[in-house]
Amino acid sequence: MTTLCLVRHGETDWNAIGKLQGREDIPLNDRGRKQAEMVGAFLKNSEFAAIVTSPLLRAKQTAEIVNRYVGSLPFIENSDFIEKDYGEASGMTVPERDSHFSDGKIPGMESFDLIKKRVLRGLSTVKDQFPDQPVLLVAHGGLINVILAVFSNGEIGTGKTKLFNTCISHIETSGDSWKIIDYNCIDHLSAFGKVTSI
Numbered sequence: 001m002t003t004l005c006l007v008r009h010g011e012t013d014w015n016a017i018g019k020l021q022g023r024e025d026i027p028l029n030d031r032g033r034k035q036a037e038m039v040g041a042f043l044k045n046s047e048f049a050a051i052v053t054s055p056l057l058r059a060k061q062t063a064e065i066v067n068r069y070v071g072s073l074p075f076i077e078n079s080d081f082i083e084k085d086y087g088e089a090s091g092m093t094v095p096e097r098d099s100h101f102s103d104g105k106i107p108g109m110e111s112f113d114l115i116k117k118r119v120l121r122g123l124s125t126v127k128d129q130f131p132d133q134p135v136l137l138v139a140h141g142g143l144i145n146v147i148l149a150v151f152s153n154g155e156i157g158t159g160k161t162k163l164f165n166t167c168i169s170h171i172e173t174s175g176d177s178w179k180i181i182d183y184n185c186i187d188h189l190s191a192f193g194k195v196t197s198i
Contacts, residue, residue: 022086040069042188049133080122083140085110
């Protein structure tokens with residue numbers, strides 16, 4: 001069975017002020033780098049075959065920091081795990097988005113079905129590359145929520161679950177599919193107090 005440890009990237013300045021960030025390449029801020037150090041320290045005794053990351057800077061920086069703790073593992077960028085494209089809502093806060101697009105129709109926003117298609121392709125690639133091995137995947141809140149929604153039949157994930165920066169979730173193969181083990185775990189961030197979920 002292949003197991004994936006899903007880590008959302010650390011905080012960025014856009015996270016801190018509540019802006020939706022899709023494909024914009026926003027780096028981690030100081031808090032985000034500390035969060036990445038904390039999740040790295042939390043995972044340092046875990047064994048992984050590799051680290052897979054979204055190509056966006058905030059995910060790559062988080063993955064690079066965590067990799068220093070877990071053993072300088074093979075480092076793979078996979079664009080199937082890039083954040084969803086929020087279209088014309090990117091850069092807006094949620095209230096701004098809701099005000100500008102009260103009908104919920106956002107020009108240029110990537111559909112759930114398109115994200116689902118590439119996510120399933122990416123997970124299949126990881127499963128084929130690392131059969132029966134644990135892998136660490138660093139990605140994005142919107143993207144991880146799609147994974148959770150798909151494998152929970154919509155019970156959690158997109159539209160229902162607010163994922164915190166550097167939260168940890170686990171999925172594993174179950175026959176030809178995947179099942180959720182846990183999600184949105186933030187025990188390693190208890191010293192931080194308030195954590196962000198945008």
